[in-house]
Amino acid sequence: MRYSKEHKLETHARIVKKASVRLREKGAHGIGVADLMKDAGLTHGGFYAHFDSREALVIEAFGYAMDRSTDRWRQLAGEAAPQDRLAAIVEAYLSPQHRDNPGHGCAVPALGAEIARESPKTRKAFAAKLDQMIAMMAEQFTAEAGKSARQQAMAALATMMGTLVLARVAGSGELSEELLSAGREAVLTRAPAAKKPAARTAKSVARI
Template identity: 45%
Template sequence: MRYAKHHKSETRRDIVETASRRFREEGVDTVGIASLMADIGLTAGGFYAHFESKEALVAEACNDGLAITIAQLREYVNYHPPGQRLSALADAYLSPRHRDAPGYGCVIAANGAEIARRPPETRALFASQLNEWIALIGEILQEDGLSANPASIVSAMTGSMILARSVDDPVLSASFLESGLRAVQACIATNQT
């Protein structure tokens, strides 16, 4: 049976998208190649026609997932006028909706701690996208007329999300989201006085 001209690239895209979502939902190390390939209707043996190793997939899936997240966040803030962008972004990022859907949320908040234990090549790709996230926050700060360290904002938001997801107590989880929002709002308030 002959496949369509773009079948291989479409299959690779399906593998990367499915892996990215499942890595965020379940964790990188818990997702096996056989179950991942079964999710898209293929056998584990077919994986190696697309990737030389699981690590190559981890690097690409995390890189791709974070690039998509950054593009979505950039698009989201553009719906808000300058002066309100950072606040709107923080409200959306530090929401129960984002907390409760890690498979469709930020790779940093879902897999950052795991990436720290990956090989240098994977960490380098991740760091590249993390720098893009920090740069986006820098742009938003500038557009909003705010002066703050963009890495501090990223740290406050992602750290709060990680902690909110790590507990099963809904009140404590909500308090982590709220503390992240207060940190961002304090940055905004400091600039308005």
């Protein structure tokens, strides 16, 4: 049966979306192509009608996930007063809900260590998306000039992502909560004007 171009694009997008969740949950090598296709409701045999290789799917899937994170940060910033925008992002990112929901969270803590061991092509694609994240975060350091804001953003993201990794390793107990709290304080101390936003519901911060 021949499918329309629109149907193929919709199917392709569904595979990427499903794969982005499963890869963040299981890791880049924790799930095979057959399982990824099954999650999307398709057979293994149809994989190469959409992707040249497994690497191509991985690149698209983590790119999709990173774009969703950046979009989510923009949404959070847009809903907050200017002086609260950085805090809104940090509070949502370093939350128990994000810690406990890797499949719909940031791809960097979930996949970064594995991507570092992938091919130059994969690392280059990952770095390009990371650079976009840095640029978006730099916009939140309004008191800083261009280069300084970028450096602050890099430090903030490194702290946030590293904190999330450690909090997940520690589980969901007291140590994990302490790590999240310490990470939030460390980032926001770099931006004295940032205020802690009002408490958010678990639903509102689960996808970050």
